[in-house]
Amino acid sequence: MKKIIQDYTKEELGNIVKPSFRAKQIWNWVYHKYATSFEEMGNLPKALKAELDEGFTLTPLKMLTVQDSKDGSRKYLFGLHDGHTVEVVLLLMRDKEYHEDGSVKHQERYTVCISSQVGCKVGCAFCLTAKGGFMRDLTAGEIVSQLLMVKKHNNIEANRRLNIVYMGMGEPLDNLDAVVKAVKIFSDPDGMAIATHRQTISTSGLSSKIVKLGKMDLGINLAISLHAVDDKLREQLMPINKAYNIQSIIDAVKGFPINSRKRVMFEYLVIKDVNDSIDAAKKLLKLLDGIKAKVNLIYFNPYGGTEFKRPTDSDMKGFQEYLTKRGLHCTIRESKGLDISAACGQLREQEGGGES
Numbered sequence: 001m002k003k004i005i006q007d008y009t010k011e012e013l014g015n016i017v018k019p020s021f022r023a024k025q026i027w028n029w030v031y032h033k034y035a036t037s038f039e040e041m042g043n044l045p046k047a048l049k050a051e052l053d054e055g056f057t058l059t060p061l062k063m064l065t066v067q068d069s070k071d072g073s074r075k076y077l078f079g080l081h082d083g084h085t086v087e088v089v090l091l092l093m094r095d096k097e098y099h100e101d102g103s104v105k106h107q108e109r110y111t112v113c114i115s116s117q118v119g120c121k122v123g124c125a126f127c128l129t130a131k132g133g134f135m136r137d138l139t140a141g142e143i144v145s146q147l148l149m150v151k152k153h154n155n156i157e158a159n160r161r162l163n164i165v166y167m168g169m170g171e172p173l174d175n176l177d178a179v180v181k182a183v184k185i186f187s188d189p190d191g192m193a194i195a196t197h198r199q200t201i202s203t204s205g206l207s208s209k210i211v212k213l214g215k216m217d218l219g220i221n222l223a224i225s226l227h228a229v230d231d232k233l234r235e236q237l238m239p240i241n242k243a244y245n246i247q248s249i250i251d252a253v254k255g256f257p258i259n260s261r262k263r264v265m266f267e268y269l270v271i272k273d274v275n276d277s278i279d280a281a282k283k284l285l286k287l288l289d290g291i292k293a294k295v296n297l298i299y300f301n302p303y304g305g306t307e308f309k310r311p312t313d314s315d316m317k318g319f320q321e322y323l324t325k326r327g328l329h330c331t332i333r334e335s336k337g338l339d340i341s342a343a344c345g346q347l348r349e350q351e352g353g354g355e356s
């Protein structure tokens with residue numbers, strides 16, 4: 001099987017292709033010009049192109065489906081070489097703003113939500129990705145290629161600023177080595193140059209891995225999928241809580257290096273009549289006391305066969321108001337892409353459970 005070119009850091013590639021400046025040229029073709037064949041790499045010698053073509057692929061993912069949402073978000077299903085599939089969502093975060101002379105002040109900001117595994121081992125009760133079980137880890141190159149494909153498909157210029165969230169399918173900290181490698185490849189100034197402070201890893205709370213990631217001091221943002229404030233309920237919703245309880249997560253977060261201008265995001269999936277009481281909000285406030293935190297309330301996104309229900313808008317507002325009035329930063333995640341079922345795992349399910 002051919003190796004995936006995006007699996008290699010620039011330095012690693014420089015050890016494979018000689019002389020090593022060729023690695024930078026290849027990277028320019030891959031990450032700036034979105035080349036899909038070695039043939040088009042005009043400044044490489046013919047022999048090297050043939051050699052690369054023999055051993056490497058530039059296109060480890062196949063675009064299977066694209067779904068557009070009314071709000072402008074776009075959801076992709078990509079096929080891997082072994083027939084598995086993963087989802088990626090492109091979100092448009094802000095509308096264009098103009099100066100008085102008509103020039104663009106703010107461009108819409110892209111955020112790309114990418115997957116780290118096929119399926120997930122964590123098994124959260126509310127998550128569709130969990131239902132299909134775990135298939136395998138993605139390699140760094142398969143992670144990197146997700147964004148590359150989306151950029152090319154949307155004609156997003158190579159140097160355009162964007163944000164990456166590791167919030168698609170899978171638990172990123174359960175595939176830490178590949179995810180960290182992808183973070184580094186994404187942030188390389190000779191590649192896509194996406195600064196680590198524009199990348200956010202979302203985790204169900206593998207405390208020991210949060211500590212390990214923190215020690216690497218990458219400058220990356222952290223999001224914790226908390227979803228419950230007492231261990232009993234959290235164990236029911238997220239079985240991983242038996243291994244890593246809430247206090248262990250809080251302790252890990254307290255030791256995590258955070259950019260002085262940033263906050264740790266705590267995601268709180270609001271499920272009607274399960275975790276949406278004012279008592280829960282009160283406990284959340286206490287739990288996060290002393291942490292530079294922001295809370296992101298997420299509407300539970302229902303799917304066929306689930307017993308859980310979406311909260312009403314007023315439930316959400318009530319919960320949010322309780323927190324903000326007491327000084328906690330708290331936003332409600334807009335239900336972007338809801339009409340294309342943008343919660344993780346939902347497109348894949350529609351397309352037949354992940355096998356193609």
Ligand code: SAH
Pocket residue numbers: 126127128166167168169170171172202203204224225267269298299300301302343344
């Ligand atoms: N495994 C990581 C990252 C992927 S899940 C994690 O759990 O953080 C990304 C986010 O989607 C998590 O916050 C998860 O709780 C949320 N999610 C899962 N199922 C959902 C659903 N049905 N509706 C809304 N959000 C959901």
Ligand code: SF4
Pocket residue numbers: 120121122123124127128129130168169170171203204225344
């Ligand atoms: Fe895995 Fe995250 Fe889904 Fe839980 S919510 S099963 S950790 S992908």
